[in-house]
Amino acid sequence: MIHVACKQHRELKVEMIKNGIVIDHIRPRRAIDVLRILGIDGSFGYALTIAMNVPSKHIGRKDILKVENRDIDTNEINKIAVIAPEATINIIKDHRVVKKEKVTLPETIVGIIQCPNPKCITNKEREPAESVFLVKQKEPLILRCKYCEREISSPIMLS
Template sequence: MTEKEQLQVEAIKNGTVIDHIPAGQALNILKHFHILDNNDRITVGFNLPSKANGHKDLIKVENVRFTEEQANQLSIFAPNATVNIIEDYKVVNKRNIDLPESVTAVFKCPNSNCITNVEKTAVTNFKVINKNGKIQLKCRFCEKVFNKEIVTDNI
């Protein structure tokens, strides 16, 4: 194998590969989608070379298959990402993701008076709004609209 052919990130036998993540967004995805909460092996590449964008991040999770809904929720952080399902070291399904209509139980509502913050049993749900390429999230409970950054940065 020549130096150019060598993989920069180790291949996985079975699982999910999230590719074409904008550089710097992998940590947000790991945190918000609780990818670190299981005991499966996770490989993360930061600032890898990308022909399209200069640099990209990459996440590989062994023995986990992302659903279409989970994959689409990733588009909030990485609108041009691809989600590849791997079986026996081969890509068996490659999905381009679409912005979902709503996101449930991923983000906390920034409105401290929202019922989801008052009653800890309430599950958050946001309607996703795309206004000329700028993503906003509208809480279905308090009905406030927030820029994506306010919701995704709110822990």
């Protein structure tokens, strides 16, 4: 079940879960992309809470994601860094935050982002190359396609 908290819940209290992950400080409207990175869809059998566009002291507005009974690995954290560079990951065990980490951007991003250049070999209809982007600059974010050298600042995820 997905609970979506809307803008009008200005004082949204994020209730703790027993075990799982809480991803905080996700850029507004990016929570859905984070869910896709985690491979979570409607068939996910545990509690899932998405709060979107809630006020944030740090980044103006933010999304928050709480996922019960789910762990997270470094590969997933790296992917999340691409679309939510300010995100913090809280690992919850027995209602307590046992680990808190900030995402860090990897130097190379493989297979997550779509190259906007239609002529790029990663967009070929037949046997396209796997998308590879190099991080040219972190703040603000600039990524460069390894193949066609197209530069992007707001990545679009591969569908």
